[in-house]
Amino acid sequence: MINSAARPGLVSEYLGFTPNPTFYLESVCSSSTMGLRVAWSMIEAGLHNIVAVIGFQKMSELSSREAAERMGRGGDVVWESPLGLTMPAGYGMYARAHMATYGSTSEHLAKIRVKAGLYGARNEKATYRKGVTFEEVISSEIVADPLKRYDCCANADGASCIILARGDIARRVCKIPIWVSGLGSATDTMAMSGRTLLTGLKCAQKAATDAYKMAGVGPGDIDVAEVHDCFTIAELMAYEDLGFAKPGQGVNLIEAKETYAEGKIPVNVDGGLLSKGHPIGATGGSQVRTIVRQLRGEATEAQVKDAEIGLVHNIGGIGQYATVTVLRRK
């Protein structure tokens, strides 16, 4: 395995970028949209004209149990990892709290997985290109109760690349440039015990507020969204954290199929992480790719009609890091 110190130079040289500057950026699962945020800042500051944000992860070098242990160290490694905290357990605790507070159920979560399967089957880049039935999801084995196997995304290998350019350059070289309109990012405590809210991610709420403000839009203006569905409960909480539904009412969106491609607010109509798999460092870039294709009218797997404003919600760890990005066609 190539250690992190060697990665940026290696990729940069392979792509023929030497002697241009390169560096490595880390915020676990949200790394590539954090990279987008930094790239935008460097272009706005006049430091660079074009920046490539490359995300990658090769998880197949680890066994499933090893990956579970490694990911479980994305949070508080001093106090919480030693007790056996894993990502499914962390999100399982969010799921239990959401269910106890609002009456959401495993059946609601299963419907989110069924939606992911429908679109994942059409996505040639997805790890799982197969639909799943409600019965298959609901009867799958427990991983971290209340979360079952099909409530969890899969480890995957993957890579993504976002190329960001100064506006005048983008207009010249790109047939349909897509514009970064709003950038929000926030953090929450490393320790799960520090979370004041357990029915949603406060960092996602703050990132969304900041991204909407910068873009001058609200939740009702979003035509299509990619949210970080590392677990089904994560998508349900995203509906509420992003303001697509009030707290506790996210279940109504999936019940009424409003987050399907034909619905009021299509979410993860590329299959999401639940179908695509979750190659940690590459995931945010993959989400951005889907929204860019949607806004260009090129999303052959499930094009949302006349999509002009899109949103990407990308979470790092068990809600330690969040980025929300608003993208526009015009």
Added chain:
Amino acid sequence: MGFDSFGIVSFTGETKAAEFVNFLTQGKVMATRCRDCGTVSFPPKMDCPDCMSSNAEWFEITGPATLETFAVVTYGPSGFENDAPYTLAIANFGKFKVFGRMSKDIPADQLKVGMKVKAAPVKLAGDRISYEFLKV
């Protein structure tokens, strides 16, 4: 006992709050309070994140606390394979919350959000030590 004795698997042997483990061996689960601004911390913090003072004092967590949420881990990660199933939980002690494990003595059908719990040290195999939540 060093801090690398804490928990089922240790990933880091060092912390400024390593004394936590000594308190566990004395039968106490402890948190910290900033003597200057009163901020309480769990996990313990010897440097206050609110006022940056390093004037911290220890106090014992007594409770009772309210169980806010829990998840029953059936798929153990590396190092925890033989440990599963185990239940991770967050308990609210009022001014702070504690993440920990539920005692395996509590039957699964008695686990409930809102139940009253207290934290108590627990000795583990291989001369290791931790704490867990007991039913009050």
